[in-house]
Amino acid sequence: MNFNTIASVPVLPQLSPRLRLQYESALARWVLLHPDGREQLNDSAAEILRRCDGRRTVADIVNELEALFDTQGVAPQVLELIEEGRRRGWLD
Numbered sequence: 804m805n806f807n808t809i810a811s812v813p814v815l816p817q818l819s820p821r822l823r824l825q826y827e828s829a830l831a832r833w834v835l836l837h838p839d840g841r842e843q844l845n846d847s848a849a850e851i852l853r854r855c856d857g858r859r860t861v862a863d864i865v866n867e868l869e870a871l872f873d874t875q876g877v878a879p880q881v882l883e884l885i886e887e888g889r890r891r892g893w894l895d
Contacts, residue, residue, distance in 0.1 A: 816864075816885050817857030817895045824852055835893060851884045855894055861885060 833849035888894035
């Protein structure tokens with residue numbers, strides 16, 4: 804799959820500078836902090852967003868996650884979250 808041909812997906816997805824991703828031990832979960840509050844993330848979303856650093860392509864993120872979890876076929880989930888992140892203003 805050529806991720807660069809999907810219009811709504813950035814070549815090098817990056818977390819917006821207005822946001823901060825951090826692990827909150829009291830909640831035992833990753834959260835996305837923004838000016839209006841915070842979003843609690845599920846484990847999958849956290850793993851994807853942690854890799855949206857402006858240095859990795861979407862293909863890099865997919866390959867990394869598939870290797871890390873010894874699985875295949877995570878591309879649709881990664882693309883869906885990145886597209887949603889763009890809509891919500893989480894990713895640049």
